[in-house]
Amino acid sequence: MKVVEINDVFKTYHDTAVEVKAVNGVTLSFDKGDFAVIVGPSGSGKTTLLNLIGGLDQPTAGEIIVAGHRLSELKPSELIDFRMEHVGFVFQSYNLIPVLTASENVGFIMSLQKWPKEKRMARTGELLEAVGLSERHNSRPSQLSGGQQQRVAVARALAPRPQFILADEPTANLDTKSAETLLDIMEKLNREEEMTFIFSTHDVRVMKRARRVITLEDGKVVSDERTNHNS
């Protein structure tokens, strides 16, 4: 089942005197349960492509369909609701809300979606356990290590049961052990819950785990390979 369809998408920036084609005619699709990485040198368009898939940015041309929604047809306010309902984000810098505890961060999107408190608490507990942080549920981000913060971010992204997770360089700031732990958790969630993960990364550790590696250069897909990594 296709979760994301990208049809001949372009994204051009006119910020400077020079026109920059960050994404240059990309056509791709992602199936439910994919564990895919988008790789490429800096400036190849990885993050831009991720932003387009997540509805954070609009393509200059082409079409992106996510869970049956044509993103170009959504108004800005509808795009925000779309992101909340269908997309889980994991950022390089964790980006947790510093004034909230780990469990409050995980429950944040569910509270925006007005989940009943009991249901929200149960889901939060379940996710913190899945990422191995049940004991730290009451800790603020400043009291957690980088790896722990990123695991909370993963739990937060998963909380509202999105269609897929977009992870932009999720291991870039983590040491090897923390990165391996995080990837173990993501692989497990992918395997057990069939959660779709789409990464952009330079990290070999992530590439080694991926079952699909898409290589971008100058905004174009130069290869799209399925690997034999077993989760």
Place this chain on the structure above:
Amino acid sequence: MITSIAWKNVWRNKTRSLTVIAAVTVGVFAGVFAMAAINSSIVQRIDAAVNEELSHIQIDNPGFRGSSDIANVIAEPEKVVSVLEETPGVTHITGRIIVRGIASTSAGSAGVEINGIDVEKEQQIFTLKERLIPGTGSYFGSDTRLNSAFIGEKLAKELYIIRYILTEESFATLDAEGVPAAVTGKLKPLENQRFTTEKKLSEALSGLLSAKEVKLYAMKIKEAAWSYREGSKVILTFLDANGTQTGAAFRISGIFRTNNDFFEAFSVFVPRDELLRLTGMEEGQYHRIIARLEENDLTERASAAVKASLPGLEVMNWKQIQTDLAMIADYVNQIYGIFMVLILAALAFGIVNTMLMAVLERTRELGMLSAIGMNRRRVFAMIMLESIFLSIVGGFAGMAVSAIVIAITNHTGINLVKYAEGLEAFGYSAHLYPTIGADFFIMLTVMIVITGIISAIYPARKALQLNPVEALRGE
């Protein structure tokens, strides 16, 4: 959740938030306390004017107030009393005969207004008896003989009835009040010397004491030297009903001290029967009938009703008689309004600055919130709430500090005795007892919340203008 995050965000940068809260607190306190002090000054002046000088409503023959002609009596005083008795809110009524004349002693003289009063009824309306300086008499007590007069301290000084003498008793008082022996020692050359005016005593003190000692102890020395000879007399001279000059010696039955120098210098009170006899007026004749109301707020309504029922007479309420007082009360309210607006505007700028810094510092976080699905309405609400919380915490702290300081100073009073001469010349007390109504605090709370909301608009709009992609890219 948004409310909870907003509240927690306020305390993210404690130093900055506490600085703004402290600024709001100080601003609100300054505004509220200044208002309470000004308000007390006006309220005290109005109370004094109503309770000691004017009462609420005065009814005269139309020609009397301008001319003070003894012949301008009220034509049908019984009808006036009847109308007043039927007017809702009127609690007490009294009548006066009033003549202009001269008060004199062997040492001085002054023009005065001599009020012939019904002593019993006057006490139901006026509290002037409470202003009697202890040791100067008994108002018109049972021990008072005929031809007695109740006069103000200012007039007594003009007539040199009050003098300043540093007696042995004065020195004992100064010792008891903690004036150092070194100071009282310097005063010994003045012992038993008579000073006919306060100014002369001041000059003598300046010659003996240092400037610092004068500043610290002159007031206490003057109070200790204040001297009144019991049983002093004053000659009151005036025209009788036939236009013939007449007069009599009146024994002082008491000296009153108010905050109104003019009232003290100009008003003399004598028993009405005595003045009737001396002027040759007839029983039942009055120049002025005075009514007391249950409360000040009834003034306009009651005086209008009386005026409508007595078309041939001059009916005036205290606001019409002392137009300057009503005008000052109104003027002060306007000044205060401007004052508060300025303070709240300054607070608003402080809050805008703080909130703008908070928004710009949290660009990435706000971008993340937008990315994960927090819509514009919620982002706007969060920034608004942060600003309102800042304003309210500071505002309530300011009001709490104000309430405590007002309660304390209302009990202890604020001594502006240094400015007493100037203030009392205009009838204002040199001792302020700050007071403010609960309605004012409610109004201020609303204004602070509105200030918080207005202050948040610009920073909140800035937050809404953030593009999540750009916000996430940069700090």
